Amino acid sequence: MFIDMHVHPAFYEPINQDSELEELRHNTLDIHKNGTAPLEHIFNQMKCAGLDYLCLLPEDYRTQQGGKVLVSNEEISQLVNMAPDKFIGFAGVDPFAEDAAEELEKAFAELKLSGLKLHPGKGHFYPTDERMMPLYDICEKYEKPIIFHSGMSWEPDTLTKYCRPEMFEELAAARPKLKICLAHFGWPWCRETAMLMLKYPNVYTDTGALYFDNAKEFYTQMLTRDVPMTWIDRSLRHQVMFGSNNPRFEQIRMAHAIKELGFRESTLDLICGGNAIEFLGGIPNRKE
Amino acid sequence: MYVESITLLTKEYNEYTVITPKVLDIVKRSGVRNGIVTVLTKHTTTGVTVNEALECLESDIENFLGRLIPEDYPYSHARMLRDYGSTAGNPTGHLKAMLTGNHCHFPVIDGEMVRGGAQEIYFCEFDGPAHRTINVIIQEEK
Numbered sequence: 001m002f003i004d005m006h007v008h009p010a011f012y013e014p015i016n017q018d019s020e021l022e023e024l025r026h027n028t029l030d031i032h033k034n035g036t037a038p039l040e041h042i043f044n045q046m047k048c049a050g051l052d053y054l055c056l057l058p059e060d061y062r063t064q065q066g067g068k069v070l071v072s073n074e075e076i077s078q079l080v081n082m083a084p085d086k087f088i089g090f091a092g093v094d095p096f097a098e099d100a101a102e103e104l105e106k107a108f109a110e111l112k113l114s115g116l117k118l119h120p121g122k123g124h125f126y127p128t129d130e131r132m133m134p135l136y137d138i139c140e141k142y143e144k145p146i147i148f149h150s151g152m153s154w155e156p157d158t159l160t161k162y163c164r165p166e167m168f169e170e171l172a173a174a175r176p177k178l179k180i181c182l183a184h185f186g187w188p189w190c191r192e193t194a195m196l197m198l199k200y201p202n203v204y205t206d207t208g209a210l211y212f213d214n215a216k217e218f219y220t221q222m223l224t225r226d227v228p229m230t231w232i233d234r235s236l237r238h239q240v241m242f243g244s245n246n247p248r249f250e251q252i253r254m255a256h257a258i259k260e261l262g263f264r265e266s267t268l269d270l271i272c273g274g275n276a277i278e279f280l281g282g283i284p285n286r287k288e
Numbered sequence: 289m290y291v292e293s294i295t296l297l298t299k300e301y302n303e304y305t306v307i308t309p310k311v312l313d314i315v316k317r318s319g320v321r322n323g324i325v326t327v328l329t330k331h332t333t334t335g336v337t338v339n340e341a342l343e344c345l346e347s348d349i350e351n352f353l354g355r356l357i358p359e360d361y362p363y364s365h366a367r368m369l370r371d372y373g374s375t376a377g378n379p380t381g382h383l384k385a386m387l388t389g390n391h392c393h394f395p396v397i398d399g400e401m402v403r404g405g406a407q408e409i410y411f412c413e414f415d416g417p418a419h420r421t422i423n424v425i426i427q428e429e430k
Contacts, residue, residue, distance in 0.1 A: 030373040035419060044299045044417035154373060210375045214366040250377040252301070 001273030006208040006243030015075040049255035058092030119149040121158035150182035165192035206243030215253035290318035298416035328391040333381030333415035335388030381415030
């Protein structure tokens with residue numbers, strides 16, 4: 001089982017039909033010249049990467065964007081319903097929207113989405129902001145995990161101070177039953193992320209970072225030197241999940257590179273799928 | 289000048305597709321009796337080349353290009369590109385495309401594209417899978 005836990009489907013053809021919204025997506029994400037991807041192309045890409053599932057993440061910054069939702073929960077649900085054997089969908093809400101809590105309830109209860117994605121750097125809030133508590137309560141009620149953007153963000157109007165891994169410690173400590181993923185290994189603060197995972201078993205991370213060099217070179221630096229490979233292979237092997245952050249980064253080359261670093265086979269099985277299944281509490285719609 | 293496009297959804301990282309029949313159809317549709325046809329890819333990590341359509345040759349071409357331009361090499365084209373907002377990881381595609389070239393020409397005489405018996409037009413994918421476009425341009429003799 002190979003799962004990519006960090007994929008942004010903003011440019012997938014079925015949900016990218018409105019040219020005005022497409023322009024907003026290019027500008028907000030600062031991803032350009034990538035074109036619109038038919039699902040057949042996405043499936044070809046998954047095959048080349050050897051991936052079985054993609055976890056699709058929404059983007060909701062409506063209070064900053066005149067009420068427009070960049071990628072909505074309904075669009076994520078639409079994609080999951082088109083390929084339930086390949087896609088896992090997360091919910092997104094703008095924490096400062098009046099109906100954020102209702103939206104999240106609906107996403108879990110009606111749309112059956114598998115977790116919540118939040119970007120503190122884009123929303124300019126700290127993870128411990130009191131206004132976030134109702135959302136965390138809902139995630140605990142439905143036993144759904146949260147993926148937080150962590151570390152550097154390439155997107156415009158984002159501030160890294162809100163996403164530094166250490167900012168998540170209070171949340172991890174206060175809500176031990178809430179599973180949280182500090183995405184992108186918290187790069188460049190990978191050792192802070194490692195520290196939090198060592199201390200808090202409810203903290204996970206993903207490997208969605210490729211800011212310098214090629215996939216193999218960057219992963220070698222991040223996953224064998226910045227964080228020595230033995231730390232992951234011996235101590236953190238149940239908390240690291242494969243993620244590509246596609247289309248920002250190169251899914252196929254990253255999927256190949258993670259397997260070339262020298263992890264034990266059993267550790268690779270966990271990074272590539274086992275930990276994601278544990279984090280998600282199982283894969284929805286999966287036929288055993 | 290008559291221009292028509294061929295679009296392809298490639299499935300593999302490196303892939304060789306014979307597009308001769310599609311080009312022949314376009315030449316016919318153009319109605320041009322005498323002139324020249326140019327087949328030109330719109331991309332910089334794909335190529336257009338002419339060769340005999342044999343499985344063994346496709347394999348030899350792929351191995352030859354792979355030996356000249358290995359995947360595991362410290363290329364400079366491996367960094368975040370500001371214009372794209374994404375990482376460049378396809379130097380091998382650019383270099384292979386440079387070797388095959390990005391176009392080919394054939395004469396059109398009496399409404400037919402004239403070529404040798406072994407000559408087929410290949411579209412070469414060097415950074416797939418991807419959505420690709422090839423322009424077929426027919427210029428009429430004046």
